[in-house]
Amino acid sequence: MTVTDEFIEANKSYQEGFNGPLPLPPARKVAVVACMDARLDPAKVLGINEGDAHVIRNAGGVVTEDALRSLAISQRLLGTEEIVLVHHTDCGMVTFTDDGFRQDIEKDTGIRPTWAAEAFPDAAEDVKQGINRIRSNPFIPHKDNIRGFVFDVATGSIDEV
């Protein structure tokens, strides 16, 4: 039995208590960009209920071009106006470098990725980088409320950058 099979089983309980459907546009008009880290559940950490908010996640919670694509769709088509970035302590992204990661892949596969791995040495600094990337992007209409946090995996707190 794979984890996927366990997910299918778990979903049966979820269906029993389910109340839907909710409206498509996020009720609280906010989009969260967070790390994919297993210890970070943005809904629990920030008190987000179903229907409230878009949640965008990737390795690092980095404001990549794809995160900007998602934010542009979120704001332009689905009415969000506020953005919250969430990085965290003890992040895997500080344990390697782009050069090392790309070279290891090239050694293993013979092919070097055309993309940056987006490793960073400091979570708070990368939150600032993310805010700068959003501010400089021409496709995001609402930039008045962009704030960033570092989630502490030891205490559960979020510390504003």
Place this chain on the structure above:
Amino acid sequence: MTVTDEFIEANKSYQEGFNGPLPLPPARKVAVVACMDARLDPAKVLGINEGDAHVIRNAGGVVTEDALRSLAISQRLLGTEEIVLVHHTDCGMVTFTDDGFRQDIEKDTGIRPTWAAEAFPDAAEDVKQGINRIRSNPFIPHKDNIRGFVFDVATGSIDEV
């Protein structure tokens, strides 16, 4: 008071019941790629607890280059071996076209994005597209367990593609 301020308040309750820290590598060795949709909470839908799984999310739950970057980091550096894709019914991505979205942005801002919006007409077909993109990608080492689902926002069920 912004929604972000409400998130900060909600986080105080979360801290009170917090037990940490958990280990960095996902305990269940699985990565989920899901849509950013507000009505889809992957942790609740699939029974994922803190520490269990990487969760990658973007507009559509599309297997973009950035999702592949995240999956490569997830598998190569943090030990995941299984991948689950989750799209959903009533998705915003079926309500527009790439051409229309890009033209609207060009009209508003004078600049046309260099990226595809990744709109799709059918959620199940785009899950298949995502599986194909992962299978053909040279940087993802573990491809034996890749499965995809469409979450039903009206019933809470997940239907395997």
